[in-house]
Amino acid sequence: MILFIEELYLKKNAHYAILDSVMNIYETRWEKLCLSMKAENISLLMFEDKECRRDSSIRHLTGHPSDALFFLNPEKGNLLAPWDVNLANQLAHADAIIPYNEFGREPVKALVKSASYFGLDGLWGRPRVEVPPSTPYPLFLQYAAALPNCEIICRNKGIHARESALRAVKDESEIRIYRRLAELTNELLDSIETNVRDGVLETEADVALFIEAQARKRGCEGSSFETLAAGSERSFGIHAFPSYTDALFAGKGLSILDFGLKYQGYASDVTMTFARDASSEQKELLDLVESAYNLALSHVRDYASVRDAAAAVDGLFASVGRILPHGLGHGLGLDVHEEPFINSRVDNYEILKTGMVFTIEPGLYDPRLGGCRLENDVILGPDGTEVLTKSRIVIL
Amino acid sequence: MILFIEELYLKKNAHYAILDSVMNIYETRWEKLCLSMKAENISLLMFEDKECRRDSSIRHLTGHPSDALFFLNPEKGNLLAPWDVNLANQLAHADAIIPYNEFGREPVKALVKSASYFGLDGLWGRPRVEVPPSTPYPLFLQYAAALPNCEIICRNKGIHARESALRAVKDESEIRIYRRLAELTNELLDSIETNVRDGVLETEADVALFIEAQARKRGCEGSSFETLAAGSERSFGIHAFPSYTDALFAGKGLSILDFGLKYQGYASDVTMTFARDASSEQKELLDLVESAYNLALSHVRDYASVRDAAAAVDGLFASVGRILPHGLGHGLGLDVHEEPFINSRVDNYEILKTGMVFTIEPGLYDPRLGGCRLENDVILGPDGTEVLTKSRIVIL
Numbered sequence: 001m002i003l004f005i006e007e008l009y010l011k012k013n014a015h016y017a018i019l020d021s022v023m024n025i026y027e028t029r030w031e032k033l034c035l036s037m038k039a040e041n042i043s044l045l046m047f048e049d050k051e052c053r054r055d056s057s058i059r060h061l062t063g064h065p066s067d068a069l070f071f072l073n074p075e076k077g078n079l080l081a082p083w084d085v086n087l088a089n090q091l092a093h094a095d096a097i098i099p100y101n102e103f104g105r106e107p108v109k110a111l112v113k114s115a116s117y118f119g120l121d122g123l124w125g126r127p128r129v130e131v132p133p134s135t136p137y138p139l140f141l142q143y144a145a146a147l148p149n150c151e152i153i154c155r156n157k158g159i160h161a162r163e164s165a166l167r168a169v170k171d172e173s174e175i176r177i178y179r180r181l182a183e184l185t186n187e188l189l190d191s192i193e194t195n196v197r198d199g200v201l202e203t204e205a206d207v208a209l210f211i212e213a214q215a216r217k218r219g220c221e222g223s224s225f226e227t228l229a230a231g232s233e234r235s236f237g238i239h240a241f242p243s244y245t246d247a248l249f250a251g252k253g254l255s256i257l258d259f260g261l262k263y264q265g266y267a268s269d270v271t272m273t274f275a276r277d278a279s280s281e282q283k284e285l286l287d288l289v290e291s292a293y294n295l296a297l298s299h300v301r302d303y304a305s306v307r308d309a310a311a312a313v314d315g316l317f318a319s320v321g322r323i324l325p326h327g328l329g330h331g332l333g334l335d336v337h338e339e340p341f342i343n344s345r346v347d348n349y350e351i352l353k354t355g356m357v358f359t360i361e362p363g364l365y366d367p368r369l370g371g372c373r374l375e376n377d378v379i380l381g382p383d384g385t386e387v388l389t390k391s392r393i394v395i396l
Numbered sequence: 397m398i399l400f401i402e403e404l405y406l407k408k409n410a411h412y413a414i415l416d417s418v419m420n421i422y423e424t425r426w427e428k429l430c431l432s433m434k435a436e437n438i439s440l441l442m443f444e445d446k447e448c449r450r451d452s453s454i455r456h457l458t459g460h461p462s463d464a465l466f467f468l469n470p471e472k473g474n475l476l477a478p479w480d481v482n483l484a485n486q487l488a489h490a491d492a493i494i495p496y497n498e499f500g501r502e503p504v505k506a507l508v509k510s511a512s513y514f515g516l517d518g519l520w521g522r523p524r525v526e527v528p529p530s531t532p533y534p535l536f537l538q539y540a541a542a543l544p545n546c547e548i549i550c551r552n553k554g555i556h557a558r559e560s561a562l563r564a565v566k567d568e569s570e571i572r573i574y575r576r577l578a579e580l581t582n583e584l585l586d587s588i589e590t591n592v593r594d595g596v597l598e599t600e601a602d603v604a605l606f607i608e609a610q611a612r613k614r615g616c617e618g619s620s621f622e623t624l625a626a627g628s629e630r631s632f633g634i635h636a637f638p639s640y641t642d643a644l645f646a647g648k649g650l651s652i653l654d655f656g657l658k659y660q661g662y663a664s665d666v667t668m669t670f671a672r673d674a675s676s677e678q679k680e681l682l683d684l685v686e687s688a689y690n691l692a693l694s695h696v697r698d699y700a701s702v703r704d705a706a707a708a709v710d711g712l713f714a715s716v717g718r719i720l721p722h723g724l725g726h727g728l729g730l731d732v733h734e735e736p737f738i739n740s741r742v743d744n745y746e747i748l749k750t751g752m753v754f755t756i757e758p759g760l761y762d763p764r765l766g767g768c769r770l771e772n773d774v775i776l777g778p779d780g781t782e783v784l785t786k787s788r789i790v791i792l
Contacts, residue, residue, distance in 0.1 A: 137550040140533040154533040205612040209605050216601040221638045242617045
């Protein structure tokens, strides 16, 4: 029963009631992927975004922000199968939109029907079909059994990795979003500092809920991740659990606030440390983190290896017998953690490139003194490194 | 370099500074899994809980609430490899705790070392090692290459499915948690209704942030999922996007509030519909949902097929030309969506059993009239069905 698909295919572009310039963003992205597909003779590429296997690439490629499958064929275009078709009709850009329900919400059925839709049964040889690298082994076997005439490909360094690399380098429209997102984040940083100083925000929950409320008020989709507000009793943990409680925030000692906003899908991510009546040892810790932060920034430039900055910070901390227990930074985009991953692992060959947006976030955590982390969002622009956000260590 | 593991092994039980009765909960769970492993001659079972592949089974089996790997051997005990070892030392129950960092945070290294730790290299034949059914195909190949002398098993209906089935039937300690969680949820339902009636909570964000604040104040870990507050303009969507905004809530028409609390790891999940100045058509919709809810409850009992209740509701809605566009309900536990899944799919053979906790949540969504859903949490107790939570349709 493929008829309904053909019918929808005729409606191609019918939902494009949006500016051409917006359309072109997505078409450009499709074209880049299709070039890679052609180079490797891939006839069908599948993306999947669902509860247990999130993939923001579908939002990047179509604008659709929720559960869906997405199929690309280099010759005949693409097909979005969203769980919520009303939402897709409002927001998504695709050559065809077919409700996932029409495939019984079964990825195997959807893959088989898409292969047929794009005419793979009429091709010579064994057409190559690439499924997401997150595909579970049992599901991979089902795909292979359901499409015996196709070669099913599932690999970490295939076309999906190419899409991740494309996502890491932001285009003009994304950079515009990041400039606005940075403004929103910076306004919030200021207003948090004022309200903590004035005693309006007293507990971890006060601060976290203030952020969530302000995010929605300012037109964001919300926080980009669950806010982490750790008062001085528990700031020594990198990721405190639960992420915030009804306990005092910014009391005597070191408190950490790690949060981000989500604006038009894109994430910011900043960490502010509050120090009240800091001891000299605590001040040393703060100075060390601030030095590491500046040192890292001095190593961030076009064509630098991500390892350079991370190794410099490792060296600084090692010189005083301390260790950075987490990555120095990570890319930002539709996911709050994406490429490039900035750390000193020997097998990390990532190179920084113009257009990348990422965090720099050195931190030190001492069970006796508490924790300190300073995190800002950085863009590698054509004129060099620019720190977009203005988080800082606040001395109370 | 296995020395550090042996050293830690000697410390077995050293961190058990907790009540014996609490320990026994976990030991009982381990024993049940080990029985299944022995029956299928599985020598090593692996669980993985990480950002892109969440699995609350590790919390169920050890109490550890955060990123980790967990390995079980039916003869020699088990091993937890947590990302945050401080947190694990506070909260986790396991025969041995080894920081995931010691394995270079590499699942392949961790699996190989665990196989060695549990003496699999000394076994005759090809020991059977079962990895999670969510294991991506490329990772499965890496496991198989790294352990050529073992048979690597990855299947949907293996020991991990057995663990899911065990989780679906709550034990006494879990039922005690659910009784307290229901009280907390019910207090909040009452206070939301009062505050909406009094005009204290006006916008979608007001309601959502009130819930989050109350959750933390009442000692919960937070919301069990992002609160969905959809005013009458957008309640026709099953899952509105974004989940709440600064728009009016509970204005003229039908508004939906879907939220849950997370208490000691366990989730509640309720939906309240608010109707203000409802038209007669809207009232019909509300009555229909309420009838469906009562009809579903009448079909919920020990040893009933989950399809019975769902088919009854389907029939009722079909008689008036309407459709339930989502499942009728789902199990609750450490995940907000887990077994049993209550729907009328022909391949759903799930049977309800004493000890299960699940939602019943019929809903109807009409682009013109708006949406209505009524959802409560139900336990199948030894004396029959008991509705734990007290959500309702609120007429304003």
